[in-house]
Amino acid sequence: MSDMTISRRAALMGAGAVAAWATSPARALLAQAEASGTLPPRIEALIGRMTLEEKAGQLQLNAAAWAGGAAVALNPPGGSGNFDKQLADAVAGKLTGVFNGNGAAMARRMQGAVMKGSRMKIPLIFAADVIHGHRTIFPVPVAEAASFEPDLARRTARAAAVEGAAAGIDWTFFPMVDIARDQRWGRTMEGAGEDPMLGELFAAARVRGFQGEGLARDDAMMACVKHFAAYGAAESGLDYNSVDISERTLREVYLPPYKAGFDAGAMSGMASFNEINGVPSHGNPWLMKTVLRDEWKFPGIVVSDYTGDEEMIAAGFAKDGKDAARIAFLAGVDMSMQSDLYALHLPALVRGGAVPQELLDQSVRRVLLVKHLLGLFDDPFRRIDEKREKARSRTRESLALSREAGRKAIVLLKNDGDVLPLRKEQRIAIIGPFASGQHDLNGPWVVYGDNANAVDLATGVRAVAGSVTVTPGSGVEEALPGGIEAAVAAAQAADVVLLAIGENEGMSGEAQSRTAITVPAPQMALAEAVAKTGKPVVVVLKNGRGLALEGAVKDAPAILVTWFLGSETGHAIADVLFGAYGPSGRLPLSFPHESGQEPYYYAHKATGRPQPAGERQPYKAQWRTAPNAALYPFGHGLTYGKVGYAGLAVSPAALPQGGRLTVSATVTNSGTRACEEVVQLYIRDRVATLTRPVRELKAFRKVALAPGASQTVSFTLTVDQLRYLGADLKPTVEPGTFDVWIAPSAQAEGVHTTFELLA
Numbered sequence: 180m181s182d183m184t185i186s187r188r189a190a191l192m193g194a195g196a197v198a199a200w201a202t203s204p205a206r207a208l209l210a211q212a213e214a215s216g217t218l219p220p221r222i223e224a225l226i227g228r229m230t231l232e233e234k235a236g237q238l239q240l241n242a243a244a245w246a247g248g249a250a251v252a253l254n255p256p257g258g259s260g261n262f263d264k265q266l267a268d269a270v271a272g273k274l275t276g277v278f279n280g281n282g283a284a285m286a287r288r289m290q291g292a293v294m295k296g297s298r299m300k301i302p303l304i305f306a307a308d309v310i311h312g313h314r315t316i317f318p319v320p321v322a323e324a325a326s327f328e329p330d331l332a333r334r335t336a337r338a339a340a341v342e343g344a345a346a347g348i349d350w351t352f353f354p355m356v357d358i359a360r361d362q363r364w365g366r367t368m369e370g371a372g373e374d375p376m377l378g379e380l381f382a383a384a385r386v387r388g389f390q391g392e393g394l395a396r397d398d399a400m401m402a403c404v405k406h407f408a409a410y411g412a413a414e415s416g417l418d419y420n421s422v423d424i425s426e427r428t429l430r431e432v433y434l435p436p437y438k439a440g441f442d443a444g445a446m447s448g449m450a451s452f453n454e455i456n457g458v459p460s461h462g463n464p465w466l467m468k469t470v471l472r473d474e475w476k477f478p479g480i481v482v483s484d485y486t487g488d489e490e491m492i493a494a495g496f497a498k499d500g501k502d503a504a505r506i507a508f509l510a511g512v513d514m515s516m517q518s519d520l521y522a523l524h525l526p527a528l529v530r531g532g533a534v535p536q537e538l539l540d541q542s543v544r545r546v547l548l549v550k551h552l553l554g555l556f557d558d559p560f561r562r563i564d565e566k567r568e569k570a571r572s573r574t575r576e577s578l579a580l581s582r583e584a585g586r587k588a589i590v591l592l593k594n595d596g597d598v599l600p601l602r603k604e605q606r607i608a609i610i611g612p613f614a615s616g617q618h619d620l621n622g623p624w625v626v627y628g629d630n631a632n633a634v635d636l637a638t639g640v641r642a643v644a645g646s647v648t649v650t651p652g653s654g655v656e657e658a659l660p661g662g663i664e665a666a667v668a669a670a671q672a673a674d675v676v677l678l679a680i681g682e683n684e685g686m687s688g689e690a691q692s693r694t695a696i697t698v699p700a701p702q703m704a705l706a707e708a709v710a711k712t713g714k715p716v717v718v719v720l721k722n723g724r725g726l727a728l729e730g731a732v733k734d735a736p737a738i739l740v741t742w743f744l745g746s747e748t749g750h751a752i753a754d755v756l757f758g759a760y761g762p763s764g765r766l767p768l769s770f771p772h773e774s775g776q777e778p779y780y781y782a783h784k785a786t787g788r789p790q791p792a793g794e795r796q797p798y799k800a801q802w803r804t805a806p807n808a809a810l811y812p813f814g815h816g817l818t819y820g821k822v823g824y825a826g827l828a829v830s831p832a833a834l835p836q837g838g839r840l841t842v843s844a845t846v847t848n849s850g851t852r853a854c855e856e857v858v859q860l861y862i863r864d865r866v867a868t869l870t871r872p873v874r875e876l877k878a879f880r881k882v883a884l885a886p887g888a889s890q891t892v893s894f895t896l897t898v899d900q901l902r903y904l905g906a907d908l909k910p911t912v913e914p915g916t917f918d919v920w921i922a923p924s925a926q927a928e929g930v931h932t933t934f935e936l937l938a
Contacts, residue, residue: 218544218547218548218551219551221556222547222548222551222556223544225299225301225547226540226543226544226547228299229272229299229543230272230526231525231526231529231530231536231539232272232273232522232526233272233298233299234525234526234539234540234543235521235522235525235526235539236271236272236273236274236275236522237272237275237301237543237546237547238275238513238514238515238521238522238525238539238542238543238546239273239274239275239514239515239519239521239522240274240275240276240277240278240304240306240482240514240515240516240517241265241274241277241278241516241517241519242255242277242278242279242485242517243265243277243278243279243280243281243285244261244262244264244265244277245262245265245280245281245285246279246280246281247279247280247281247282247285247307247626247627248279248625248626248627248628248629249625249626249627250279250280250308250626253279253308253624253626265277266288266289266292269289269292269293269297269303270292270293270296270297271297272297272298272299272301273522274303274522275303275304275514275546276303276304276305276306276349276350277289277303277305277306278305278306278307278308278350278352278516279306279307279308279626280305280307280347282346282347282565282568283345283346283347283562283563283564283565283567283568284565285347286303286305286346286347286562286563287347287560287563287565289303289305290302290303290559290560290563291560293559294559301547301550302550302555302556302559303559304349304350304549304550304553304555305347305348305349305350305562306348306349306350306351306352307343307348307350307351307352307626307627308351308352308353308624308626309339309340309343309348309351309352309353309389309400309626309627310352310353310355310369310624310625311323311335311339311622311624311625311745312335312338312339312342312581312621312625312628312745312746313339313342313343313346313348313572313627313628314342314572314573314627314628314629314632315338315339315342315572315573315574315577315578315580315581315628315745315746316581316621316622316625316628316633316745316746317335317338317339317580317581317584317585317745317746318581318584318585318588318622318742318743318744318745319368319369319622319623319624319687319723319742319743319745320332320354320355320368320369320370320371320381321359321367321368321369321370321371321372321723321724321742321767321768322368322585322588322742322743322744323335323381323584323588324370324371324372324377324381324767325587325588325589325590325740325742325764325765325766325767325816326584326587326588326763326764327377327764327765327767327857327879327881328587328881329380329381329383329384330384331583331584331587332381332384332385332388333384333385333387333388334388334580335388335580335581335584336353336354336384336385336386336387336388336389337388337389337391338576338577338580339351339388339389340388340389340390340391340398340399340400341398341571341577342571342572342573342574342577343400343627344397344398344399344400344562345397345398345562345564345567345568345570345571345572346562346568346572346627347562347563347564347568348400348562349400349401349553349555349562350400350401350403350447350553351389351400351401351402351403352403352405352449353385353389353402353403353405354381354382354385354386354389354402354404354405354440355369355370355405355406356370356371356378356381356382356404356405356436356437356439356440357369357370357405357406357409357410357411357433357436357451358370358372358373358374358375358378358409358411358412358432358433358436359372359373359411359724359768360373360411360412360778360779360780361411361412361413361415361416361777361778361779362416362696362724362725362726362768362769362771362777362778362779363415363416363417363692363693363694363696363724363774363777364411364413364416364417364418364692364724365418365623365686365687365688365689365690365691365692365693365723365724366410366411366418366688366689367411367687367723367724367725367768368622368623368624368687368688368723368724368742368743369623369624369688370411371436371767372766372767372768372813373767373768373769373780373781373782373813374767374780374781374782374813374876375431375432375433375435375436376435376876376877377767377876378435378436378439379435379436379438379439380439381436382404382436382437382439382440382443383439383440383442383443384443385402385440386402386404386440386443386444386445387443387444389401389402390402390444390445390446394446394552394553394554395552395553395554395557395561396554397561397562397564397567399553401445401446401447401549401553402440402444402445402446402447403445403447403448403449403482404437404440404441404445404447404448404449405448405449405451405484406449406450406451406452406453406460406484407437407448407449407450407451407460407466407467407471407481408429408433408434408437408451408455408460408466409422409424409429409433409434409451409453409455410422410451410452410453411433412424412433412453413453415692416692416693416777416778417692418452418689418690418691418692419452419453419690420453421453421454422453422454422455422456423455423456424455424456426908427869427904427908429455430904430908431903431904434470438475441471441475441477441479442475445479446478446479446480446549446552447479447480447481447482447549448471448477448479448480448481448482449481449482449483449484450467450481450482450483450484450487450507450512451484451487452484452487452490454494454496458496459487459490459491459494459496460487461483461484461487461488461490461491461506461507461510461512462491462496462497462503462506462507462510463510464509464510464511466510466511467481467510467511467512468510468511471511472511478545479545479549480513480514480542480545480546480549481511481512481513481514482512482513482514482515482516483507483512483514483515483516483518484516485516485517486516486517486518487507487516487518488503488504488506488507488512488515488518488520488521489503489518489520491503491506491507500518500520500523500524501520501523501524501527501528503518503520504520504521504523504524504525504528505524505528505533505534507520508521508525508528508534508538508539508542509534509538513542513545513546514542514546525539573632573746578746578747581744581745581746581747581751582747582750582751582754583751584744584745584751585744585745585747585748585750585751585752586751586752586754586755586760587763587764588741588742588744588751588764589739589740589741589742589744589751589752589755589762589764590739590740590762590764590765590766590815590816591737591738591739591740591755591762591764591816591817591818591819592738592739592740592766592770592811592815592816592817593735593736593737593738593817594736594737594817594819595736595737596715596736598675598715598717598736598737599717599737599739599755599756599758599819600755600756600757600758600819601644601675601717601756601757601758602757603643603644603645603757604644604645604646605644605646605673605674605675606646606648606672606673606674606675607640607644607646607647607648607673607674607675607676607677608647608648608650608669608670608672608673608675608676608677608714609636609637609640609647609648609649609650609676609677609679610649610650610651610652610666610669610670610676610677610678610679610705610709611651611652611653611677611678611679611680611702611705611719612651612652612653612654612655612679612680612683612702613636613679613680613681613683613719613721614636614637614649614650614651614652614677614679615635615636615637615638615649616635617630617631617633617635618630618683618684619683619684619721619743620633620634620635620743620744620745620746620748620749621633621684621743621745621746622684622687622688622723622742622743622744622745623684623685623687623688623689623691623723623743624688624689628745628746632746633745633746633747633748633749634746634747634748634749634750635748635749636677636679636719636748636749636752636753637649637749638749638750639748639749639750639751639752639753640677640749640752640753640756642749642750642753643753643756643757643759644757648669648672648673650662650665650666650669651666652665652666652705652709653666653701653702653704653705654701655682655683655686655699655701655702656699656701657701658701658704662705663704663705663708666705666708666709667708667709667711667712670709670712670714671712671714673714674714674715675714675715675716675717676709676712676714676715676716676717677717677719677756678705678706678709678716678717678718678719678732678735679719679721680698680702680705680706680718680719680720680721680732681698681702681720681721681722681726682721682722682723682724682726683721684743686723687722687723687724687743688723693724694774695727695774696724696725696726696727696771696774696777697726697727697728697729697774698726698728698729698732703729703730703731703732706718706730706731706732706735707730707731709731710731710734710735715736715737716731716735716736716737717735717736717737717738717739717756718732718735718737718738718739719739719741719752720738720739720740720741720742721741721742721743722740722742722743723742723743724768725766725768725769725770725771726770727770727771727772727773727774727776727810728770728810733810739752739755739756739762740764740766758819758852761818761819761820761852761853761854761855762816762817762818762819763816763818763854763855763856763857763881764816765814765815765816765857765924766811766812766813766814766815766816766924767813768780768813769781769809769811769812769813769925770809770810770811770812771805771809771810772804772805772806772808772809772810773802773804773805775802775805776802776805779809780813781809781812781813781814781873781874781925781926782872782873782874782875782876782925783807783872783873784870784871784872784873785800785870785873786800788800789807790806790807808926809926812924812925812926812927813876813924813925813926814857814859814876814879814922814923814924814925814926814927815923815924815925815926815927816857816923816924818852818854818855818856819850819852819854820848820849820850820852820853820854820856820884820886821848821849821850822846822847822848822849822850822854822856822884822923823846823847823849824844824845824846824921824922824923824929824930825844825845825847825930826843826844826845826891826930827842827843827844827921827930827931827932828841828842828843828844829841829842829919829932829934830843832934832935833934833935833936833937834896834898834901834934834935834936834937835937836898836936836937836938837898838897838898839895839896839897840895840896840897840934841893841894841895841896842860842893842894842895842896842919842921842934843891843892843893843894843921844858844891844892844921844929844930845889845890845891845892846858846882846884846889846890846891846892847884847888847889847890848884848885848886848887848888848889849887850886851886852886853883853884853885853886854883854884855881855882855883855884856881856882856884856923857879857880857881857923858879858880858881858882858892858921858923859876859878859879859920859921859922859923859924859925859929860876860877860878860879860894860896860919860920860921861874861875861876861877861919861920861922861925862874862875862877862896862900862901862917862918862919862920863875863917863918864901864903864912864915864917865915865916865917865918865933866913866915866916867903867912867913867915868905868906868911868913869903869905869906871903874920874925876925877894877896877900878894880892880894892921894921896919898912898936901917901936912936913936914935914936914937914938915935915936916933916934916935916936917933917934917935917936918931918932918933919931919932919933919934
């Protein structure tokens with residue numbers, strides 16, 4: 180992608196996608212059923228015939244007993260681990276469906292039994308964690324966000340849907356749209372980083388990709404926007420921890436990506452594990468009803484996270500399972516995942532008057548309507564086809580897309596002395612625990628993909644270069660006997676070293692919070708020893724979050740952030756290393772100087788004592804050992820070109836109410852290689868009734884620049900883009916001075932000026 184301007188409105192509308200969804204038959208049917216309490220007649224009749232137990236069963240989703248791939252380790256089936264018993268429960272109407280099952284064969288057996296033997300003949304729904312690919316694995320979501328190409332995310336989601344739907348999957352538990360401003364949080368890798376605007380764009384794109392041209396198609400999967408809400412704001416980056424946050428920050432920073440996903444057509448949402456200001460999300464009617472239903476007019480279904488309703492007991496919010504079921508259901512959680520609380524307790528709660536039957540019917544109606552829109556009542560087997568499952572799996576096209584997405588995700592942090600791109604004739608030593616081998620390639624949260632089918636770094640490099648040696652040097656978190664000595668010898672015999680270090684798959688993802696977001700000590704010892712050889716070192720980082728780089732890693736002449744790139748990892752990295760593809764990725768999150776800066780994000784406030792540019796001054800906002808800045812900020816990324824910014828112009832000089840203002844600059848590539856530059860527009864409201872961030876991203880544009888070429892890049896600003904939530908939590912903006920930058924990152928000066936907003 181190149182030469183495309185991205186603003187919040189332009190990308191969210193996506194060629195009219197949001198408007199089309201708002202007026203689509205599916206949305207209209209959902210809204211009508213929500214308002215009138217009725218379904219199409221043949222489906223509405225089911226509700227009148229169902230027992231309370233069967234209604235509760237439609238609201239109970241469990242992990243598949245016949246699980247697929249890594250599903251058992253990721254989501255243990257628990258008491259439902261016996262497939263024959265689960266099959267009997269499904270036929271008895273005790274389950275609405277299962278998730279993370281073992282493909283089309285399992286789905287056919289279950290669906291066939293239900294459609295033949297159940298009383299109500301309501302088809303099951305099959306769900307799965309298709310987070311960044313099904314069997315073809317794409318870069319982890321935060322890596323994909325580094326492309327700054329929302330349409331790339333739409334395309335990879337579309338490919339994942341085509342592949343996953345062929346395996347019988349109707350529903351994916353994705354996109355994860357949580358803003359992550361604390362890199363200690365392991366689930367950073369599942370989202371789009373720290374910026375709300377980028378989060379909105381990628382949320383909407385992924386929903387459109389998964390749901391495709393219509394939910395009833397056999398290549399579409401229903402998207403699920405998660406985790407509602409503010410899971411990424413967990414205190415100290417500790418997974419499942421409390422969130423204490425102002426409503427203003429919640430609405431300005433954390434909620435916009437969820438709304439973007441729902442506005443793009445997602446028909447399901449998932450409650451988050453965390454509490455917000457003392458109220459667990461699973462028991463929060465303000466969140467689930469006031470915001471989601473009343474304000475946003477969401478007509479779809481809300482599912483609990485894995486045993487999330489039951490966990491309100493340990494949190495001290497519910498006294499027992501029955502109480503937890505009552506609280507969650509009355510708060511607006513339609514469907515219980517895995518805990519069995521709804522199946523166990525909802526019938527009795529209705530009979531006892533604690534839960535009104537009309538509310539139970541309302542949730543069942545939503546579930547049945549979703550199944551109807553997915554086409555399951557017309558054809559319960561529409562996505563269940565073993566031949567199609569095989570034919571659509573790991574196709575040439577999907578693997579090519581994985582390679583494209585991988586290389587676009589890579590971020591070049593540093594390239595002193597133009598160490599990169601490499602030359603094919605160089606003697607290359609690949610050193611480090613991620614130098615070779617079928618491990619840690621796909622990344623966390625992969626249920627159906629297999630690292631054995633992914634391309635490692637050594638394979639990718641050897642496909643290009645003639646002289647390549649591979650030496651592990653150390654383990655990920657442990658030293659190897661003689662490892663450093665062997666690595667030093669390999670480095671001394673080479674022209675250049677690729678130092679493949681960082682995090683393994685077990686160090687990022689759910690429940691993988693870290694107190695120090697650094698490269699583990701054994702790998703640092705390896706890096707220091709290799710650096711002392713004096714050979715040029717290219718650090719090839721594997722990571723699922725922003726890292727605090729230190730020592731020889733920080734000081735290496737070249738650093739590539741390669742994340743977890745999936746099926747085509749080695750080929751994608753080699754494409755960038757040797758210049759077949761110029762690096763174009765940008766950081767969707769900040770890399771701090773030190774772990775202790777976390778939470779750190781570019782859009783922070785100035786404080787009353789900001790540290791001025793130049794020599795450090797006492798009694799200013801700064802840490803003793805680090806500035807109040809990032810080592811590598813949001814938006815940073817180099818190319819193989821030499822890009823400069825000049826000639827900033829603003830027209831008119833002042834922005835009238837209801838008017839438009841054009842901001843433009845000339846971007847020039849003075850280098851000898853073509854490149855793609857992500858040109859970014861930031862603003863700051865200098866004086867406001869409430870203090871504002873030092874910068875806020877408002878638009879960006881990815882432009883292709885030939886060697887020696889210049890291009891004038893223009894952006895349009897409106898008053899609406901300058902608004903913030905005032906003291907009354909309503910959008911407002913005051914006349915005054917605004918700073919505006921067109922720059923290559925959130926911390927770079929680029930070109931800068933001011934304009935006035937008129938009264």
